[in-house]
Amino acid sequence: MTILHAGYPQPPNVHFGRLHHLVQHVNNSTIGGGGAAFHHLHHSSSTAAAATPILVGGGRGSFLTLEKKKKSGEEPRGGIEIGRGQSDERMMSNLALHRQRERDAYKDDEFSSSDESFDRPIQRYVGRDTDHVFGDFEMDDDGHQDAVMANGQLEEEETDEEDPVAELVPLGGGTRRVPRTPRRKNSSKCGFFDYYKLTDEHLGAGAYGSVTTCKSKTSGEEFAVKIVDKAGESHSRKRILREVNIFKKCKGNENIVQLLDWFEDDKNFYLVMEKMRGGPLLQHILQRGYFTEEEARRVTKDIASALKFMHDRGIAHRDVKPENVLCTDPNHVSPVKLCDLDLASQRPPQSERHLDEMVSEPDLASPVGSAEFMAPEVVDAFVGDALKYDKKCDTWSLGVILYIMLAGYAPFQGECDDRDCGWSEGQPCEDCQQDLFHRIQDGYYEFPSEEWGMISVDAKDLVSRLLKRDPVERYNADQILSHPWLQQSAPPTVLQTPSNLIYRKDSARDVQQMSEHFNLMNRLTDARLSARFDQKMTLNECVRDLETASIRDGSFLLGEPLGSFPSRKSVGIAIAKSRSGEFTPPISRASPTTPPPSMLDLTHDSPAPLSNDSGTFSLFSPASNASDEPIGSLPPAPFLFAEMPSIQLFGSGAVLSSVQMTPRHTTEDEASLKSFEEEQENTKPIRRIETQVNV
Numbered sequence: 001m002t003i004l005h006a007g008y009p010q011p012p013n014v015h016f017g018r019l020h021h022l023v024q025h026v027n028n029s030t031i032g033g034g035g036a037a038f039h040h041l042h043h044s045s046s047t048a049a050a051a052t053p054i055l056v057g058g059g060r061g062s063f064l065t066l067e068k069k070k071k072s073g074e075e076p077r078g079g080i081e082i083g084r085g086q087s088d089e090r091m092m093s094n095l096a097l098h099r100q101r102e103r104d105a106y107k108d109d110e111f112s113s114s115d116e117s118f119d120r121p122i123q124r125y126v127g128r129d130t131d132h133v134f135g136d137f138e139m140d141d142d143g144h145q146d147a148v149m150a151n152g153q154l155e156e157e158e159t160d161e162e163d164p165v166a167e168l169v170p171l172g173g174g175t176r177r178v179p180r181t182p183r184r185k186n187s188s189k190c191g192f193f194d195y196y197k198l199t200d201e202h203l204g205a206g207a208y209g210s211v212t213t214c215k216s217k218t219s220g221e222e223f224a225v226k227i228v229d230k231a232g233e234s235h236s237r238k239r240i241l242r243e244v245n246i247f248k249k250c251k252g253n254e255n256i257v258q259l260l261d262w263f264e265d266d267k268n269f270y271l272v273m274e275k276m277r278g279g280p281l282l283q284h285i286l287q288r289g290y291f292t293e294e295e296a297r298r299v300t301k302d303i304a305s306a307l308k309f310m311h312d313r314g315i316a317h318r319d320v321k322p323e324n325v326l327c328t329d330p331n332h333v334s335p336v337k338l339c340d341l342d343l344a345s346q347r348p349p350q351s352e353r354h355l356d357e358m359v360s361e362p363d364l365a366s367p368v369g370s371a372e373f374m375a376p377e378v379v380d381a382f383v384g385d386a387l388k389y390d391k392k393c394d395t396w397s398l399g400v401i402l403y404i405m406l407a408g409y410a411p412f413q414g415e416c417d418d419r420d421c422g423w424s425e426g427q428p429c430e431d432c433q434q435d436l437f438h439r440i441q442d443g444y445y446e447f448p449s450e451e452w453g454m455i456s457v458d459a460k461d462l463v464s465r466l467l468k469r470d471p472v473e474r475y476n477a478d479q480i481l482s483h484p485w486l487q488q489s490a491p492p493t494v495l496q497t498p499s500n501l502i503y504r505k506d507s508a509r510d511v512q513q514m515s516e517h518f519n520l521m522n523r524l525t526d527a528r529l530s531a532r533f534d535q536k537m538t539l540n541e542c543v544r545d546l547e548t549a550s551i552r553d554g555s556f557l558l559g560e561p562l563g564s565f566p567s568r569k570s571v572g573i574a575i576a577k578s579r580s581g582e583f584t585p586p587i588s589r590a591s592p593t594t595p596p597p598s599m600l601d602l603t604h605d606s607p608a609p610l611s612n613d614s615g616t617f618s619l620f621s622p623a624s625n626a627s628d629e630p631i632g633s634l635p636p637a638p639f640l641f642a643e644m645p646s647i648q649l650f651g652s653g654a655v656l657s658s659v660q661m662t663p664r665h666t667t668e669d670e671a672s673l674k675s676f677e678e679e680q681e682n683t684k685p686i687r688r689i690e691t692q693v694n695v
């Protein structure tokens with residue numbers, strides 16, 4: 001019996017893009033998943049699927065239906081099963097377990113609700129928390145999860161238990177606890193600006209959002225709000241929901257930034273967090289100009305505590321780096337808290353994972369994070385070894401941070417023979433990049449006596465326990481916390497860190513800036529790849545899109561014109577920025593040569609070898625005139641990344657073709673942006689050409 005469960009959290013680590021494949025190849029196995037997964041199967045020509053009886057659960061209502069059937073002794077028609085070859089009993093107990101997890105997830109949920117009195121889970125958005133926690137699920141454009149009824153028809157998820165609440169708006173977080181009863185449905189449509197006002201204080205920016213101080217309209221209290229533009233990527237909702245879920249799991253931990261509220265409107269997501277007044281770690285150290293080993297010890301302890309908390313819950317942060325370590329107090333370096341949970345992933349224990357599921361799991365196999373903080377196994381993934389990495393890469397990254405805190409420079413640095421190479425000034429250099437990768441892979445670093453001579457043996461010992469190439473040997477968070485260096489006060493030795501951060505050419509500050517190339521690229525790669533998986537593009541489709549991409553005067557051409565960006569202020573700003581200064585199209589020093597096979601895994605789409613996957617791009621300056629002379633061209637390579645101040649061109653022969661535009665715009669640009677978006681909607685759809693606007 002092959003059974004499909006739809007509309008309920010799928011068993012961990014089953015990627016629906018693989019569903020068809022798995023069903024075809026694994027007899028009597030089980031696939032859990034959303035309605036779309038069922039749809040996929042139901043419409044497939046797979047004999048396994050065709051022979052499949054139908055009953056498929058759809059969310060909680062269907063679960064109840066199933067329970068009733070079970071009680072009455074009625075055999076489900078087809079049934080639901082979670083786990084391969086399991087009995088009906090087992091299936092029911094697994095479902096009950098999922099159900100319990102779901103209850104637990106809601107139990108202390110300050111974010112949603114005032115409906116505790118009803119003693120029932122609150123549907124915070126259409127699609128359940130657990131769906132996001134346990135893995136991917138497919139949503140339609142409106143974020144609805146489909147449920148599948150006994151007749152096999154797709155239908156919207158049952159909402160008989162309660163009226164659907166306004167989708168995602170607002171979560172009405174813990175601070176005000178906006179009632180979310182059906183009666184209050186419309187009144188819950190309050191937006192971020194009903195409760196907060198933005199200030200001019202810019203706190204930071206990342207690949208997806210900018211972070212600004214906002215003030216509560218009622219109390220005047222200051223918070224930090226991360227504003228994420230919805231236009232940035234096709235599946236931003238899914239990512240935001242995942243981040244919110246991870247934040248929720250980390251609620252109450254004093255070393256993880258707390259999310260207090262979140263909202264959504266037509267344009268943006270708003271994540272309201274506690275404000276970390278002390279700023280990012282290295283910036284704080286630089287500004288103070290004074291840093292001791294004891295302070296480094298405290299910071300390490302805080303980060304290790306945050307990691308322990310996350311790891312104990314099966315969550316890996318995956319982007320531990322100094323910018324994501326924030327100081328609470330402007331006058332003291334500690335306590336610190338980890339922020340930026342958008343790359344964090346929650347994984348079930350290894351024991352619950354099946355081998356084929358692990359292999360086919362692009363999300364967790366995707367390399368994310370920043371170069372200098374990447375653990376060797378992540379670098380392996382970049383250079384083709386495709387090894388898995390998990391929570392232990394967080395402790396590696398902590399090792400890198402600790403090293404930088406103690407010395408003021410990074411343990412692994414790239415170097416080449418070319419004296420004029422601008423690597424240490426942030427310029428790309430393939431040789432330096434390769435050298436950096438090799439050094440990380442070798443795991444070779446030193447403790448130069450000039451800085452390290454005065455640092456305690458215990459501190460160095462902990463560094464060496466963390467910078468272990470083999471993740472098995474590397475300390476985990478528990479071991480870090482019990483290390484002697486963290487058990488008692490460290491010497492009050494004043495470190496050379498601040499001055500090294502300022503004066504060394506290859507300082508961590510440069511490293512940090514340069515690592516952003518990596519970070520951005522990895523994330524976008526990740527996003528594009530998952531978009532590709534979502535869209536179920538075939539290899540051939542990818543290749544067709546790739547011939548030549550050019551950017552001319554704000555128009556994006558890809559083979560034939562797919563659309564153009566109007567010369568509006570919001571875009572104009574970006575172009576104006578690009579015009580300033582001489583532009584040479586760099587190939588990112590950090591770009592990986594090949595995305596790891598585990599990310600691509602195109603073998604199901606086509607047997608074509610990846611070596612044919614090079615695309616050729618001509619890169620035109622937006623300022624170039626009618627002569628249309630390309631100002632530079634990028635050599636064909638499996639993966640390319642070129643960057644202008646605000647426009648990036650991404651391309652790869654087989655993977656994706658995408659032009660990413662990141663104009664900054666101010667609020668007065670919103671009207672023009674809106675009409676730009678409307679215009680886009682009315683013109684020919686621009687496939688895989690996306691704009692990202694960071695407010």
Ligand SMILES: Nc1ncnc2c1ncn2[C@@H]1O[C@H](COP(=O)(O)OP(=O)(O)OP(=O)(O)O)[C@@H](O)[C@H]1O
Pocket residue numbers: 203204205206207208209210211224226257273274275276277279280323324326339340341342519
């Ligand atoms: N709660 C906060 N208080 C103060 N500053 C913050 C806060 N959260 C984030 N920041 C600042 O904003 C920056 C960007 O935030 P964050 O990393 O969450 O955004 P992102 O778009 O997810 O970035 P990334 O590209 O690293 O993923 C941080 O490095 C930090 O400097």
